[in-house]
Every structure is written in structure tokens, then in C-alpha cells.
Amino acid sequence: MNPEDLQSLPPREGRRAGAILGLAVGDALGATHEFCSPEEVPEGPLGMVGGGWLDLEPGEATDDTALTMAVLAGYEGGSLDLRRVRDEMLSWQDTDPKDIGNQTRKALDYLRVHPEALSLPEDPDAQGNGAVMRAASHGAKAGSAEEAVENAWIEAALTHPSWEARASGALVAALVANLIDGVRPEGALNASYALVEGRDEPGKHVRETLRPLDGYEHDPGGWTVYTTRLALLGLLDAPDFRPGLERVIRLGGDADTNGAVAGAVLGARFGVGSIPSEWLHDVRGREDLLHLL
Ligand SMILES: [Mg+2]
Numbered sequence: 001m002n003p004e005d006l007q008s009l010p011p012r013e014g015r016r017a018g019a020i021l022g023l024a025v026g027d028a029l030g031a032t033h034e035f036c037s038p039e040e041v042p043e044g045p046l047g048m049v050g051g052g053w054l055d056l057e058p059g060e061a062t063d064d065t066a067l068t069m070a071v072l073a074g075y076e077g078g079s080l081d082l083r084r085v086r087d088e089m090l091s092w093q094d095t096d097p098k099d100i101g102n103q104t105r106k107a108l109d110y111l112r113v114h115p116e117a118l119s120l121p122e123d124p125d126a127q128g129n130g131a132v133m134r135a136a137s138h139g140a141k142a143g144s145a146e147e148a149v150e151n152a153w154i155e156a157a158l159t160h161p162s163w164e165a166r167a168s169g170a171l172v173a174a175l176v177a178n179l180i181d182g183v184r185p186e187g188a189l190n191a192s193y194a195l196v197e198g199r200d201e202p203g204k205h206v207r208e209t210l211r212p213l214d215g216y217e218h219d220p221g222g223w224t225v226y227t228t229r230l231a232l233l234g235l236l237d238a239p240d241f242r243p244g245l246e247r248v249i250r251l252g253g254d255a256d257t258n259g260a261v262a263g264a265v266l267g268a269r270f271g272v273g274s275i276p277s278e279w280l281h282d283v284r285g286r287e288d289l290l291h292l293l
Pocket residue numbers: 062063064099256257
């Protein structure tokens with residue numbers, strides 16, 4: 001489906017496509033600026049120019065999009081098949097990807113030698129971005145926001161078995177599901193907190209831990225709590241897809257994952273028709289993502 005045909009999708013389908021293509025677009029745009037300071041990101045509109053520390057081709061996406069495809073493939077039979085997700089992730093690791101997070105590599109090495117395991121042993125330090133970067137897929141594929149929360153919570157522990165990573169993934173999944181259903185952002189966020197807060201633990205409250213950032217603060221780099229809070233601020237604050245996403249990516253830091261998560265929620269809010277057509281045209285993997293959707 002070319003970018004022009006995407007404009008004519010019915011509204012709900014347009015928001016589903018917007019969530020997943022918004023994720024890939026945010027990944028590919030942000031990867032150019034990963035590990036930059038805000039001052040190092042050039043002024044003017046952001047383009048699909050590739051480069052960055054991974055020396056990417058223009059429009060090339062990274063692990064955020066690849067892992068999202070692994071989760072989407074896990075829904076091919078209709079409901080979530082964790083074994084399929086695990087196998088897809090292991091196959092991706094076999095391709096020697098340009099970028100793979102430390103925790104994700106460690107987890108996949110573990111799953112490879114423990115074929116019966118579908119989660120890692122609980123690890124409170126596993127708070128990297130590896131789970132939240134792929135969580136929007138549950139919001140786009142599960143049958144309801146409730147199911148999206150349940151699936152994201154379980155699936156996050158394939159690689160990131162901490163409360164913070166699971167709660168981040170579950171919240172983003174619920175938010176994407178609610179936005180696709182056409183709920184306005186504030187209402188969608190409130191409904192999503194309500195679905196996740198039953199999983200609060202002593203001293204860990206989703207409404208508090210994952211509240212929107214107060215402002216566009218510098219990125220400490222690759223922390224699931226920061227990336228989620230930044231995406232929530234970007235969502236609530238954005239007049240449209242492009243300015244919302246550009247503001248997030250301009251902070252640098254883990255710009256590809258920040259861009260992926262923000263791109264997913266912005267795409268779910270504004271729909272695929274709001275994504276600039278030159279970005280949709282240039283992003284790699286568009287047809288594969290739509291096929292899995
Ligand atoms: Mg990445």
C-alpha cells in the first residue's frame with residue numbers, strides 16, 4: 001500500500017496504521033540523532049537522512065522496529081503466541097543486527113539455552129527500553145485495551161522482567177489501544193492508568209511513576225520510565241504528528257526509542273494521514289509492517 005492509499009483508510013484503521021508506522025518513522029528519524037545532545041541536533045525540519053553512530057541508510061529503522069515486527073508476528077494466529085515472539089526475536093538476533101540493547105542480548109542468550117522459558121527470572125535492574133520500544137504492537141493487535149495490558153505485561157518479561165519495564169509496556173499498549181478506539185488523549189491516558197494500576201506494588205504506583213514529564217528535560221539515556229514519561233508529554237502537548245515527534249527527537253539521547261514510542265502514540269492519536277508523506281515514503285519496512293498489521 002503506497003503512502004497515498006494510506007490516506008483513504010477508514011479512521012480506526014488509519015489510527016492502527018498510524019501507531020505502527022509512526023513507531024517506525026520515529027525510530028528511523030531518531031536514530032540519526034541517538035546519543036546527541038539537544039544542541040547537536042541540526043535546526044530545521046528533520047529528514048530521513050540515515051547516518052548516526054550506526055551509519056544507517058536513509059529511512060533505515062533499528063531494533064525498535066525489528067522487535068515490534070517480532071511481536072506483531074506473534075499475533076498471526078489471532079491471539080498472542082509468546083513462543084512465536086521469542087523465536088522471531090532469536091531469528092532476528094541471528095541476523096547480527098546493527099544495534100541490540102545489552103539487556104535484550106543477555107535475555108535472548110538466556111532464552112536460547114532455556115527453550116522452555118517464556119520469561120526471565122525477575123530482575124529489578126532490567127529497566128532499559130527494550131520492552132517499551134515494542135509495546136505499541138499489543139495496542140494495535142490485541143482485542144481490547146484490557147487484553148493489550150495483559151499481553152504487554154507478560155511479553156515484556158521475555159527480556160525485561162522488572163516492574164518498571166512491564167508497567168511502561170502495559171501503559172503504552174493500553175494507551176495505543178484507547179487512542180485507536182478514538183478516545184481523546186487525556187481520557188485515554190486516564191483509562192490506561194486505571195487498567196494498569198491493579199499491578200501496582202508497594203512504593204511503585206503507575207500514575208506517579210509514569211506521569212507525563214513536567215517539561216522537555218534532557219534524556220538520561222535508555223530508561224523505560226523516562227522514555228514513557230516523555231512520550232506522554234509529547235502526546236498531550238502536540239498540535240499534530242510532526243511537531244510532536246520532532247520536539248521529542250530534538251532532545252537527543254536515546255532518540256530512536258524516544259521517537260519510536262512517541263511516534264506510536266502520536267500516530268495512534270492523529271492517524272496515518274497525519275504522518276508527513278515524505279517520511280512514510282522513505283521509511284524502510286513499511287510494507288512488511290502493514291502486512292503484519
Ligand atoms: Mg533503536
